[in-house]
Amino acid sequence: MVNIMYDIGILVIGHGSKLPYNKEIVESIAENIQKKHDTRVQTAYMSMNEPSIEDGLKILAATGVKKIVAVPAFLANGVHTLKDIPGILGVETVGTKTTILIDGVQIELCYAGPIGAEECIADIVFKRVQETL
Amino acid sequence: MVNIMYDIGILVIGHGSKLPYNKEIVESIAENIQKKHDTRVQTAYMSMNEPSIEDGLKILAATGVKKIVAVPAFLANGVHTLKDIPGILGVETVGTKTTILIDGVQIELCYAGPIGAEECIADIVFKRVQETL
Numbered sequence: 679m680v681n682i683m684y685d686i687g688i689l690v691i692g693h694g695s696k697l698p699y700n701k702e703i704v705e706s707i708a709e710n711i712q713k714k715h716d717t718r719v720q721t722a723y724m725s726m727n728e729p730s731i732e733d734g735l736k737i738l739a740a741t742g743v744k745k746i747v748a749v750p751a752f753l754a755n756g757v758h759t760l761k762d763i764p765g766i767l768g769v770e771t772v773g774t775k776t777t778i779l780i781d782g783v784q785i786e787l788c789y790a791g792p793i794g795a796e797e798c799i800a801d802i803v804f805k806r807v808q809e810t811l
Numbered sequence: 812m813v814n815i816m817y818d819i820g821i822l823v824i825g826h827g828s829k830l831p832y833n834k835e836i837v838e839s840i841a842e843n844i845q846k847k848h849d850t851r852v853q854t855a856y857m858s859m860n861e862p863s864i865e866d867g868l869k870i871l872a873a874t875g876v877k878k879i880v881a882v883p884a885f886l887a888n889g890v891h892t893l894k895d896i897p898g899i900l901g902v903e904t905v906g907t908k909t910t911i912l913i914d915g916v917q918i919e920l921c922y923a924g925p926i927g928a929e930e931c932i933a934d935i936v937f938k939r940v941q942e943t944l
Binding site: 697749751755788789795798801 | 819821823826828829830832833835836839840841842843844847848880882884885886887888889890893906908921922923924925926927928929930931932933934935936937939940942943944
C-alpha cells in the first residue's frame with residue numbers, strides 16, 4: 679500500500695517569472711500543503727525560476743518516493759499546462775500517468791489538473807474588489 | 812453614498828487564451844460574484860479574447876455605474892498585472908485609483924490586486940493531487 683506521507687512526492691509547478699511574486703505564491707502553496715498534510719512537496723518552474731521541472735523531479739526522486747504527482751499551480755488549462763509542461767514531464771496530458779526513470783529508479787508519475795473554477799476563487803476576487811472600496 | 816449593487820461595476824480581467832479554458836474560468840468567477848453579491852460584473856481579456864479591457868470598461872460605463880473596480884483574475888502579480896494591464900487601464904499600479912473619461916462620463920477607476928497566496932488555493936491544489944491517486 680502506498681503511504682501518502684512517505685511514498686508520494688508532490689511537484690507543484692509554477693509558471694516562473696522575472697519578478698518574485700509567482701515564486702512566492704508557488705512556495706506558499708507548497709508550504710501550506712506540506713504543513714497541512716505532512717507530505718513531501720517540492721516546487722519547480724516551467725521557466726525563468728529554479729529549480730526547473732527536471733531538477734524538481736530529481737530532488738523528489740532522491741527522497742525515495744515511489745510516486746510523483748506533478749500539479750500545475752495555474753488558474754486554468756492552456757498551452758502551458760496542456761503542451762509545454764506535459765512535454766517536459768513526458769506525460770501525454772492532464773490526468774494521465776506514466777512511469778519514468780530518474781537516476782536509474784523507476785517512478786510512477788501522475789499529472790494533475792490546474793486550479794480551475796472553484797467557488798473560493800470568486801470569493802477571493804470579490805475580497806480584492808472590497809479591499810479597494 | 813455609493814451603492815455596491817447599482818453604482819459600482821466590477822471588471823474581471825483575464826489573461827485570454829487561444830484555448831477556451833481561461834475564458835471559462837474568468838466567466839465562472841464573474842458569474843459567481845454576480846450571483847452571490849448581485850453586483851454589476853463584466854469580463855474582459857488582456858489578449859486573445861473578447862471583450863478587450865477597453866470594451867469592458869465601455870460596457871460597464873454604459874450601465875451608469877459611478878465607479879469601476881478592475882480586478883485581475885491572475886494568480887500572482889507579474890509583468891501582466893503590474894505593467895500591461897495598468898498600461899491599458901491608465902492607472903499607475905495595483906491599489907491605485909484614478910478618474911477616467913468614458914464616452915464623456917467621468918468614472919472613478921480602482922485597480923485591485925490579484926488572487927495571491929490564500930490558503931484555499933493550496934487546498935484546491937492538494938485536491939487536484941488527491942484526484943489522481
